[in-house]
Structure formats: C-alpha cells, structure tokens
Amino acid sequence: MKFIHAADLHIDSPLLGLNAYEGAPAERIRGATRAALIALVDLALAERVDLVALAGDIYDGNWQDFKTGLFFREQMVRLARAGVRVFIAKGNHDAESVITKALPGVAGVHIFSSRKAECIELPEIGVAVHGRSFPEKAVVEDLLPGYSAPVPGRFNLGILHTSLAGNIEHPTYAPTTAAALCAKGYDYFALGHIHKREIVRESSPRIVYAGNLQGRHARETGSKGCELVVVEEGRIVSAEHVSLDVVRWHQIVLDATGVQTLEALASRFAQAAQAHADGARERLHAVRLLIEGESELAQREAEQPGTLAAAIQAATQELDGIEVWIEKVKIDLRSPIDRASAAERPDAVGDVIRLVDELQADEARLKAWMGEQLREMKNLPFGLLDADPAALDAEALRAALAEAESTLLAHLHSASQQGAGA
Ligand SMILES: [Mn+2]
Numbered sequence: 001m002k003f004i005h006a007a008d009l010h011i012d013s014p015l016l017g018l019n020a021y022e023g024a025p026a027e028r029i030r031g032a033t034r035a036a037l038i039a040l041v042d043l044a045l046a047e048r049v050d051l052v053a054l055a056g057d058i059y060d061g062n063w064q065d066f067k068t069g070l071f072f073r074e075q076m077v078r079l080a081r082a083g084v085r086v087f088i089a090k091g092n093h094d095a096e097s098v099i100t101k102a103l104p105g106v107a108g109v110h111i112f113s114s115r116k117a118e119c120i121e122l123p124e125i126g127v128a129v130h131g132r133s134f135p136e137k138a139v140v141e142d143l144l145p146g147y148s149a150p151v152p153g154r155f156n157l158g159i160l161h162t163s164l165a166g167n168i169e170h171p172t173y174a175p176t177t178a179a180a181l182c183a184k185g186y187d188y189f190a191l192g193h194i195h196k197r198e199i200v201r202e203s204s205p206r207i208v209y210a211g212n213l214q215g216r217h218a219r220e221t222g223s224k225g226c227e228l229v230v231v232e233e234g235r236i237v238s239a240e241h242v243s244l245d246v247v248r249w250h251q252i253v254l255d256a257t258g259v260q261t262l263e264a265l266a267s268r269f270a271q272a273a274q275a276h277a278d279g280a281r282e283r284l285h286a287v288r289l290l291i292e293g294e295s296e297l298a299q300r301e302a303e304q305p306g307t308l309a310a311a312i313q314a315a316t317q318e319l320d321g322i323e324v325w326i327e328k329v330k331i332d333l334r335s336p337i338d339r340a341s342a343a344e345r346p347d348a349v350g351d352v353i354r355l356v357d358e359l360q361a362d363e364a365r366l367k368a369w370m371g372e373q374l375r376e377m378k379n380l381p382f383g384l385l386d387a388d389p390a391a392l393d394a395e396a397l398r399a400a401l402a403e404a405e406s407t408l409l410a411h412l413h414s415a416s417q418q419g420a421g422a
Pocket residue numbers: 008056057093193194195
C-alpha cells in the first residue's frame with residue numbers, strides 16, 4: 001500500500017503586493033499553488049498510490065468564484081478515475097463555515113464530517129482512515145479524543161489539522177500534544193497547519209507535518225511538497241518528502257565584505273544563487289536578498305541609490321541554466337570605517353576626513369581645490385577627465401570628492417588592518 005500525505009495547499013492564495021514588483025513573473029507565481037496540485041496528482045498517478053490524505057487548508061479562504069473549486073475538483077476527478085481514494089480533513093482556512101459555495105461531490109473523495117470524527121475502513125488495502133474537519137475557523141478544543149480507537153489488524157491513518165501545544169509560534173488551532181497522538185495507537189498521523197515540514201516523530205506512530213505544497217511568499221522558503229509513504233504488511237517501509245513546488249522562495253544573505261566592484265558583487269551573487277538552486281534547476285527561484293558587511297559599495301549605493309539592486313538584477317541576466325526573480329534587495333552595508341570617530345584620528349585617515357569635511361563645507365574652496373587636483377590627476381572617477389574643471393558644478397564635485405574619500409579610506413583602512421595582522 002502506498003499513500004501520499006499533503007496539507008496546506010492554499011489554492012489561489014492571493015499574493016499581495018506582487019504587482020508592485022517590476023518584472024515580476026506574476027502569472028507564474030499566482031498560478032503556482034495550482035501547478036503544485038497538478039504536480040501532486042501527476043505524482044499520485046505515476047506512483048500508483050492507493051490513497052491521498054489532505055490535512056486541511058486546501059483553500060486559503062472562501063472562493064472568490066467557482067473557478068477555484070472547479071479547478072480543485074477537476075484534479076480530484078483525475079485521481080478518482082485512476083481509482084485513488086482521497087480523504088480530506090478541513091482546516092481553519094477552509095473550515096465548513098468559511099467556504100460558502102458548494103459543488104457536486106466526487107465519488108471516491110471523502111471529506112470528513114465537521115460534527116464528529118469518522119473512521120473509514122478500506123479492507124482491500126488494509127487501512128482505516130480517521131479524520132475530522134474544522135467546523136469553524138477557530139477550534140479551541142482538542143479534536144483527538146473524539147477520534148475512534150485504532151482498528152485492529154489495519155494500518156491506522158489519522159488525519160488532523162492541528163497546532164501541537166507548546167508551539168507558541170502559532171495560535172492554537174485544535175491543539176493536541178505529540179504524547180496524546182502517540183497514545184492513540186495509530187500508525188501514522190498526517191498533520192496540517194504548520195507550513196514548514198516537520199517530522200514530529202519518526203515512527204510508532206510516525207507523526208509528520210507535510211508543510212505546504214507551494215511556498216507563497218519570501219517567508220516560506222525552501223523545498224515544498226508532500227510525503228510519499230510505502231506500507232508493507234502494516235508497517236512503514238519507506239517515507240520521503242517529494243518536492244512539488246514550481247516556484248521556490250529563498251532568502252539569501254550575501255556578505256559583501258571586501259567586495260569592491262559591481263562585477264564582483266554580481267559574481268558573488270551568481271555563486272550564491274547557483275548554490276541555492278542546486279537540485280531544483282528547472283524551477284523558478286524567487287529571491288529576497290540581504291547584502292551586508294563592510295564594503296566601499298556602501299558609498300556607491302549612498303551616492304546613487306538603487307545601484308546595488310540593479311547590479312543584482314543585472315546578474316540574473318547572465319545566470320546559467322537557472323531562472324531567478326529578485327523579489328527584494330535589502331541593504332545593510334557599512335562603510336569600511338566609522339567616519340565620525342576616524343575624523344578624530346591623528347593619522348593620515350584623520351587628515352583625509354578633516355580635509356574633505358572642510359572642502360564640503362566651503363563651496364569656493366571646494367571648487368578651487370578640486371580644480372587644482374583635477375588638472376593634475378590622471379585617473380579620475382566618473383570620466384571627469386574629459387570635463388573642464390571650471391564647468392563642473394558643486395554637486396558633481398562633492399560626489400567626486402566623496403567617492404575619492406571612500407576609495408582612499410578603504411585603501412588606508414585595509415592597509416592599516418594588514419599592518420595590524422588582521
Ligand atoms: Mn495553512
């Protein structure tokens with residue numbers, strides 16, 4: 001006997017704010033919860049499983065219109081046609097009272113009652129399936145005591161949408177405990193509600209949160225999918241997570257310490273993206289990126305906000321064999337030195353900062369001094385070399401000075417660090 005356990009499908013879950021991102025592959029992301037369900041059914045048919053257990057939150061809430069329900073039903077029909085039995089225990093998001101629209105049922109697909117726990121026996125495959133649906137969004141009582149005793153000689157499978165007590169991250173929904181689940185005498189508990197996959201207990205009974213089928217935003221990261229379980233002579237002989245997500249979310253932290261150019265930043269990001277996409281290269285990867293550390297790029301970003309996000313965007317254009325969409329770039333970079341305290345220093349670093357401060361505060365001196373330097377220097381930033389110093393305005397001179405300071409201080413700083421043996 002072989003079965004699939006999945007939960008928290010949240011089909012047609014709205015993806016808030018998605019349209020706010022330029023270049024967002026909105027349709028693919030919006031359709032991801034549906035595509036993941038199709039992948040689940042494909043897997044069930046390919047693996048010739050006997051049953052599919054769905055532990056609640058099939059839908060994110062009441063259907064906007066009948067299309068959501070018709071889509072899910074169509075997939076259930078595919079399973080029913082192949083003789084795969086389906087058991088559904090509704091959760092808080094798709095509780096009995098939440099979903100007001102209805103469609104004709106599908107023969108072979110059982111939705112557990114919300115009034116009492118039920119036990120359905122399938123003698124042909126030696127299984128007893130136990131479950132109960134949420135009548136309402138909030139269920140404060142423990143539903144487990146209402147579940148019947150295990151049927152002797154059968155593989156007893158319990159389906160339950162629950163927050164296990166002690167899980168303070170989540171509000172309590174039909175709370176029970178792992179100890180109570182163990183005491184029940186079943187063989188497997190297919191749990192739903194927690195979107196991160198979790199093996200609560202390995203065996204006797206095996207207790208698992210399958211996690212959601214498809215991550216819906218940047219906080220639902222990593223592989224998402226279902227559990228594929230094989231039972232022989234009443235015992236679990238194999239149980240594994242199977243990835244079914246079509247869009248995979250990642251939060252990547254990039255340490256840009258020592259990175260001095262946009263090219264180096266792009267290449268460091270490319271490496272990180274490739275590593276995150278490893279083993280799932282055919283998916284669309286949605287990335288929230290944090291760039292941190294100590295780098296001169298902080299100055300670049302300060303001078304021209306958006307530079308680093310654009311550099312990351314540029315890096316995605318050249319990624320080999322993977323498709324990456326950048327959801328957001330957060331920047332938490334420090335300049336290589338703390339300017340305020342460095343200004344107090346009696347050395348060359350302090351000299352530079354004090355000079356720059358004086359020049360920045362006095363436009364006439366700034367123009368005179370910069371004009372003199374520009375005439376003498378051969379390698380200047382911004383292509384200023386071609387410009388007539390007299391024609392440059394104060395803003396351009398200030399930016400050039402700031403960059404010069406940043407570059408100079410970074411070099412002095414790294415030289416002093418090397419000198420200190422750091
Ligand atoms: Mn859920």
